[in-house]
Amino acid sequence: MKKYKVHIGMGLALIGVGALAFLQPYIDPYYLQVALYLGINLILALGLHFLCGYTGQFSLGHAGFMSIGAYSAAFLSLHFFCAWPDPIRFMLSLLFSGFVSGCFGWLLGLPSLRLKGDYLAVTTLGFGEIIRVVIQNLDVLGGARGLGSIPKWTGIFPVFGLLILGIGLLHFLISSTYGKGFLAVRDDEVAAQAIGIHVTRYKVVAFVISAVFAGIGGALYAHLVTYITPSQFGFMKSIELAAMVILGGTGNAVGVMISVTVLTVLPELLRGFAQYRMVVYALSLVVVMIFRPKMRFWERKKSLC
Amino acid sequence: MLQQLINGLSLGSIYALIALGYGLVYGVLRFINFSHGDVFMVGAFVAFFSAPLATRFLGSGWLTFAAVLFISILFCAALGAVIERVAYRPLRNRPKLTMLITSIGVSLLLEYGGQLWLGPDPRAFPTLIPNRLILNTPTLVLGQVPVIVMGFSILLMGLMYLVVQRSRLGIALRAVSQNQAAASLMGVSINRMVMQTFAIGAGLAGAGGVFYALLYPSINPLMGIFPGLKAFVAVVFGGIGSIPGALIGGMVIGILETFVTAYLSPTYRDAIAFVILIAVLLFRPAGLFGQSDREKV
Numbered sequence: 001m002k003k004y005k006v007h008i009g010m011g012l013a014l015i016g017v018g019a020l021a022f023l024q025p026y027i028d029p030y031y032l033q034v035a036l037y038l039g040i041n042l043i044l045a046l047g048l049h050f051l052c053g054y055t056g057q058f059s060l061g062h063a064g065f066m067s068i069g070a071y072s073a074a075f076l077s078l079h080f081f082c083a084w085p086d087p088i089r090f091m092l093s094l095l096f097s098g099f100v101s102g103c104f105g106w107l108l109g110l111p112s113l114r115l116k117g118d119y120l121a122v123t124t125l126g127f128g129e130i131i132r133v134v135i136q137n138l139d140v141l142g143g144a145r146g147l148g149s150i151p152k153w154t155g156i157f158p159v160f161g162l163l164i165l166g167i168g169l170l171h172f173l174i175s176s177t178y179g180k181g182f183l184a185v186r187d188d189e190v191a192a193q194a195i196g197i198h199v200t201r202y203k204v205v206a207f208v209i210s211a212v213f214a215g216i217g218g219a220l221y222a223h224l225v226t227y228i229t230p231s232q233f234g235f236m237k238s239i240e241l242a243a244m245v246i247l248g249g250t251g252n253a254v255g256v257m258i259s260v261t262v263l264t265v266l267p268e269l270l271r272g273f274a275q276y277r278m279v280v281y282a283l284s285l286v287v288v289m290i291f292r293p294k295m296r297f298w299e300r301k302k303s304l305c
Numbered sequence: 306m307l308q309q310l311i312n313g314l315s316l317g318s319i320y321a322l323i324a325l326g327y328g329l330v331y332g333v334l335r336f337i338n339f340s341h342g343d344v345f346m347v348g349a350f351v352a353f354f355s356a357p358l359a360t361r362f363l364g365s366g367w368l369t370f371a372a373v374l375f376i377s378i379l380f381c382a383a384l385g386a387v388i389e390r391v392a393y394r395p396l397r398n399r400p401k402l403t404m405l406i407t408s409i410g411v412s413l414l415l416e417y418g419g420q421l422w423l424g425p426d427p428r429a430f431p432t433l434i435p436n437r438l439i440l441n442t443p444t445l446v447l448g449q450v451p452v453i454v455m456g457f458s459i460l461l462m463g464l465m466y467l468v469v470q471r472s473r474l475g476i477a478l479r480a481v482s483q484n485q486a487a488a489s490l491m492g493v494s495i496n497r498m499v500m501q502t503f504a505i506g507a508g509l510a511g512a513g514g515v516f517y518a519l520l521y522p523s524i525n526p527l528m529g530i531f532p533g534l535k536a537f538v539a540v541v542f543g544g545i546g547s548i549p550g551a552l553i554g555g556m557v558i559g560i561l562e563t564f565v566t567a568y569l570s571p572t573y574r575d576a577i578a579f580v581i582l583i584a585v586l587l588f589r590p591a592g593l594f595g596q597s598d599r600e601k602v
Binding site: 058114118119126127129130132134235242243275276278279282285289 | 331335336337392395396401402403405406407409410411412413414416417418420421530534537538541570572573575576578579580582583586587590
């Protein structure tokens with residue numbers, strides 16, 4: 001029984017989310033929106049955290065993957081399979097977005113074979129910017145004007161259902177024999193190589209998995225806001241994601257979830273003081289970083305981040 | 306063509322100036338200091354506010370320009386030292402990415418603090434030096450401002466090169482960036498060196514801000530984001546820790562950007578720096594002039 005604890009937990013959580021989905025029409029639209037943002041941010045942050053906390057790589061370009069996912073899903077939803085029922089179209093869009101951004105993750109993963117630390121960070125940053133500028137110049141995708149009237153399909157069930165699936169997937173991956181390889185690559189590349197772990201392949205796979213999460217997060221986001229422009233996925237978005245992951249403590253999924261919740265809800269709470277909002281956000285980022293507890297809980301494992 | 310080359314060189318010399326400060330700071334602390342670009346913005350604004358004052362006492366002319374530049378550099382140097390002391394020193398021994406995020410926080414604080422205080426609208430930077438035409442031929446129109454900007458930037462960089470290579474300060478600085486523990490054993494005060502490096506880097510960024518505002522006389526609190534990023538690209542491109550590398554990296558990016566804007570499309574401007582960066586890093590992971598350190602087991 002103990003062996004299946006996680007399976008049962010996941011099943012129960014899924015049932016809970018399904019039940020909650022029936023209540024969706026009765027939830028205040030504003031709270032619903034914030035909750036959905038939170039779920040999407042959690043998916044994005046967990047993907048980045050897999051790359052950063054478990055594999056020891058780093059990315060400042062995740063908004064790029066997010067925009068690839070958002071645009072590919074929106075494109076599919078707007079132009080293809082129009083006669084099919086909506087839930088199936090949504091599923092196809094999500095799958096497609098994951099596939100496309102996974103391909104791009106593979107592409108970006110290749111240079112990561114040679115780069116480390118800050119060089120890798122700035123390369124991924126550059127990748128995000130390049131994607132943004134390219135989309136801005138693609139008329140098929142609306143250019144700088146963006147893509148509008150995307151069907152609003154994102155709800156509680158898709159977001160939190162995928163979140164639970166994602167958490168479960170990462171959990172099983174990390175606890176599998178294959179998954180231990182990621183941790184080995186993070187802890188000591190040379191030693192990992194010495195015991196026969198294909199370091200390069202692990203790094204690329206980590207990039208792909210992380211990109212798929214970001215892409216699906218982006219697709220959910222696109223079908224939530226129904227209107228996307230390239231500037232929504234700028235450098236700031238990548239930074240925000242990285243801040244969430246690092247603040248939470250890398251190698252520590254629970255910490256990341258807490259920090260995502262705080263960093264998503266905090267700006268909403270500050271909405272009343274619109275003009276001070278970003279200043280308070282920035283200040284709290286600095287203060288929390290400096291005074292963040294030095295408990296082992298936060299930096300439990302040695303990692304690049 | 307020549308026209309664009311000169312525009313590119315003057316823009317590139319500013320990138321190089323910021324890149325130099327970036328590189329120095331990176332050398333001693335090994336982290337990407339995102340707030341560098343915002344110190345650059347502060348430099349432009351200090352000049353904006355001190356210009357009327359200086360004009361009142363010194364009239365308009367070279368003396369005013371020199372005074373404004375000096376005030377900006379001093380102010381930014383002080384700001385850099387304060388940022389280092391308050392935000393980065395407590396994190397010195399933490400993982401580098403913690404510092405990275407803190408620097409992003411500082412950067413956002415400067416940007417949005419500036420926006421709150423000064424308003425988000427762009428302001429017209431006063432003409433400190435009139436853009437008198439030096440050359441006016443059908444193919445080439447050359448004002449004096451780009452030439453002055455380029456000249457001063459290269460002068461400052463040459464000065465920095467001498468400081469870093471020849472002075473006691475420079476020797477200590479290089480020692481700290483090579484090996485902190487060993488430098489500390491040799492009697493170099495790490496804290497003081499790091500603070501001074503920050504002050505120097507921030508001062509250079511402040512000067513860069515003034516020059517940038519002279520070239521593009523519209524300033525706003527968010528103006529520092531992209532020059533800051535591109536300066537970092539220039540550092541990586543040239544190879545971290547190399548002053549000639551920063552110079553050449555900055556110039557190459559400035560020229561390419563101007564060419565792309567002129568001949569291809571202005572919308573691709575912000576991407577070109579990163580395209581070259583990735584291309585260079587694919588073939589030379591340590592940048593053009595950088596030395597890759599071999600990993601010891």
